[in-house]
Amino acid sequence: xxxxxxxxxxxxxxxxxxxxxxxxxxxxxxxxxxxxxxxxxxxxxxxxxxxxxxxxxxxxxxxxxxxxxxxxxxxxxxxxxxxxxxxxxxxxxxxxxxxxxxxxxxxxxxxxxxxxxxxxxxxxxxxxxxxxxxxxxxxxxxxxxxxxxxxxxxxxxxxxxxxxxxxxxxxxxxxxxxxxxxxxxxxxxxxxxxxxxxxxxxxxxxxxxxxxxxxxxxxxxxxxxxxxxxxxx
Amino acid sequence: xxxxxxxxxxxxxxxxxxxxxxxxxxxxxxxxxxxxxxxxxxxxxxxxxxxxxxxxxxxxxxxxxxxxxxxxxxxxxxxxxxxxxxxxxxxxxxxxxxxxxxxxxxxxxxxxxxxxxxxxxxxxxxxxxxxxxxxxxxxxxxxxxxxxxxxxxxxxxxxxxxxxxxxxxxxxxxxxxxxxxxxxxxxxxxxxxxxxxxxxxxxxxxxxxxxxxxxxxxxxxxxxxxxxxxxxxxxxxxxxxxxxxxxxxxxxxxxxxxxxxxxxxxxxxxxxxxxxxxxxxxxxxxxxxxxxxxxxxxxxxxxxxxxxxxxxxxxxxxxxxxxxxxxxxxxxxxxxxxxxxxxxxxxxxxxxxxxxxxxxxxxxxxxxxxxxxxxxxxxxxxxxxxxxxxxxxxxxxxxxxxxxxxxxxxxxxxxxxxxxxxxxxxxxxxxxxxxxxxxxxxxxxxxxxxxxxxxxxxxxxxxxxxxxxxxxxxxxxxxxxxxxxxxxxxxxxxxxxxxxxxxxxxxxxxxxxxxxxxxxxxxxxxxxxxxxxxxxxxxxxxxxxxxxxxxxxxxxxxxxxxxxxxxx
Numbered sequence: 067x068x069x070x071x072x073x074x075x076x077x078x079x080x081x082x083x084x085x086x087x088x089x090x091x092x093x094x095x096x097x098x099x100x101x102x103x104x105x106x107x108x109x110x111x112x113x114x115x116x117x118x119x120x121x122x123x124x125x126x127x128x129x130x131x132x133x134x135x136x137x138x139x140x141x142x143x144x145x146x147x148x149x150x151x152x153x154x155x156x157x158x159x160x161x162x163x164x165x166x167x168x169x170x171x172x173x174x175x176x177x178x179x180x181x182x183x184x185x186x187x188x189x190x191x192x193x194x195x196x197x198x199x200x201x202x203x204x205x206x207x208x209x210x211x212x213x214x215x216x217x218x219x220x221x222x223x224x225x226x227x228x229x230x231x232x233x234x235x236x237x238x239x240x241x242x243x244x245x246x247x248x249x250x251x252x253x254x255x256x257x258x259x260x261x262x263x264x265x266x267x268x269x270x271x272x273x274x275x276x277x278x279x280x281x282x283x284x285x286x287x288x289x290x291x292x293x294x295x296x297x298x299x
Numbered sequence: 300x301x302x303x304x305x306x307x308x309x310x311x312x313x314x315x316x317x318x319x320x321x322x323x324x325x326x327x328x329x330x331x332x333x334x335x336x337x338x339x340x341x342x343x344x345x346x347x348x349x350x351x352x353x354x355x356x357x358x359x360x361x362x363x364x365x366x367x368x369x370x371x372x373x374x375x376x377x378x379x380x381x382x383x384x385x386x387x388x389x390x391x392x393x394x395x396x397x398x399x400x401x402x403x404x405x406x407x408x409x410x411x412x413x414x415x416x417x418x419x420x421x422x423x424x425x426x427x428x429x430x431x432x433x434x435x436x437x438x439x440x441x442x443x444x445x446x447x448x449x450x451x452x453x454x455x456x457x458x459x460x461x462x463x464x465x466x467x468x469x470x471x472x473x474x475x476x477x478x479x480x481x482x483x484x485x486x487x488x489x490x491x492x493x494x495x496x497x498x499x500x501x502x503x504x505x506x507x508x509x510x511x512x513x514x515x516x517x518x519x520x521x522x523x524x525x526x527x528x529x530x531x532x533x534x535x536x537x538x539x540x541x542x543x544x545x546x547x548x549x550x551x552x553x554x555x556x557x558x559x560x561x562x563x564x565x566x567x568x569x570x571x572x573x574x575x576x577x578x579x580x581x582x583x584x585x586x587x588x589x590x591x592x593x594x595x596x597x598x599x600x601x602x603x604x605x606x607x608x609x610x611x612x613x614x615x616x617x618x619x620x621x622x623x624x625x626x627x628x629x630x631x632x633x634x635x636x637x638x639x640x641x642x643x644x645x646x647x648x649x650x651x652x653x654x655x656x657x658x659x660x661x662x663x664x665x666x667x668x669x670x671x672x673x674x675x676x677x678x679x680x681x682x683x684x685x686x687x688x689x690x691x692x693x694x695x696x697x698x699x700x701x702x703x704x705x706x707x708x709x710x711x712x713x714x715x716x717x718x719x720x721x722x723x724x725x726x727x728x729x730x731x732x733x734x735x736x737x738x739x740x741x742x743x744x745x746x747x748x749x750x751x752x753x754x755x756x757x758x759x760x761x762x763x764x765x766x767x768x769x770x771x772x773x774x775x776x777x778x779x780x781x782x783x784x785x786x787x788x789x790x791x792x793x794x795x796x797x798x799x800x801x802x803x804x805x806x807x808x809x810x811x812x813x814x815x816x817x818x819x820x821x822x823x824x825x826x827x828x829x830x831x832x833x834x835x836x837x838x839x840x841x842x843x844x845x846x847x848x849x850x851x852x853x854x855x856x857x858x859x860x861x862x863x864x865x866x867x
Binding site: 080082083085086087089090093124151172173174175176177267270271274275281282283284285287288289290291292296 | 653656657660661662663664665667668669671672675697731732733735736737738739740741745746747
């Protein structure tokens, strides 16, 4: 378990948010260090090199954007996840410009935040160690082809063989729009007709229910109207 | 009458009108004064001449001069004074009447050939002014100015019949030669002229060569009074009478002087012409000045208007750069003060909305996380159900908070830039992927119709996205599984039309006008989740983008049509 030893620095001034977030992260197996000011957080980050930093935008001694910028200037290159308040374009863009790797908008769901944390950690540390073992990574999912397993963090997700093949096919073409005919051909080996295409829809729906964080509002496997499907980058 | 509404035109018009009125008033007063002044002058002139001439005539009577001499004398007086003189004796018989003086052909200039040369030889006709240019002519010829008076002398025969003898009598004759010629010739007839008792004849003698100076004592004889302005034809209507008396005071006759020169009328007419010209010039100048002044006023006004309009479109940082010390300068600085205040207020308001968002979202976030942790920890039980319900209500509270903040931000956010080109196509694609996925999970068909060519509108991307998500949220919410919802985007000339069609429960006809009001929820929507703010947000975004929205019942279902101005 790679994630067990991983240290997450949480810089958040609101105690209620910090406590619940710390509980949620610790439950997922991370070691959480909480600092309630930006300057304390920077000091800790420089001295102890956490694996990931969760940084709130509003802090008593400055904005998260400023501290993000300072961290990068002072040679802290670990992933930073920003907690923003508004769904403002500006906040997102500013955060990413200042060197943040991703952002979550308050109020977020714990699942969503954990998913982002996992994906960031995997991108930063996971892929290197597992790159040869035939593991595909999509968002916070680890798809182990040799074992036929899909994991979200520590949690195993059970898929049928066809769902597994479908996910692998989508993952290999991440970001690309795949038509139902292409999917049928690659996953089932069928020729396409309207009857067969409905099979794709049904399996996509089932797959979503297993791999999406919130199946009612899919964010991983997206339907491209009139064309097909696309796995979000 | 069409009167231009713009100050740019009104001001020059007013100036010109003002100039016209004052020119008219001044002109009328001036002409009246001139008229009365010259009338007085005419009368004075007539009276002065009457005094002088009556004394002279009275002297002739005393000296028992022959009638012919008196008549000749009167004729020359009449000519010199340009007045009709009538002499009536005590019995009422007309002794002399000079008639109306016209003064035509009284002065003639003749050139005399040098000694020994004949006129035929010279081939030059008298009075030809061009001859003066001829050097040889000038050096050799002598010029003679003849002042001749037509004399009409009544002749009384023995039997009482009367008639007139008409002839011209030379009154003054002046010969001129060049100054290098015989200077004595210039005053050849000076003695004769003096015998005619014209006291001013010396002036003529002293005149420069080639210039004839007629007697100039205007008060007496009128020459020089009107100068070239006086028309020989214009006559005044005034009459002066003088009694001629003998030594013992017995009336011998009467001298009537009338038809004197009417200089006034001539001058008044001339002044009138000049006045019309000057008046026209004044009106034109006034209009020109008015135009200049109106430009000075309207240019800053136009500039202020454009600054104000820009501010109205939401550019709060715009300031007038007008630097003037007058009222317009005060207006500009007042505008700038106002703009500063508005900008401050809006900035404060936006900061407040951001603060409120933070303050509300922070506890909701903590609550959310804690409830999620609790759900995961609890085994399936009634307690877990309660927590799930609490989470659902929390989600509702969260949505309500977001919607309220969005609404206040859109309505307060005049400073937000809603004027940059936004690729609506991109937003539509992005949003429809999410809603197509959601529809698919709910078993609803999602149809997207969008043109190949990208569609652009001017506005704010996140606000336009919120229009689409709110309309599609409703469409999905109210449409049962198995049915279809559609999103159509197309360019309609200068407009972009976005249509969202669902097959849902529809809107009760009587509630159609109310659906965009805040917190309004239709009767038939009570069973569905929602805050009643979604369409209010849609409406305020469309308003902020100068667009239109229409809703239509399409039983079953509802159709929303949004029109947004297209961006080039």
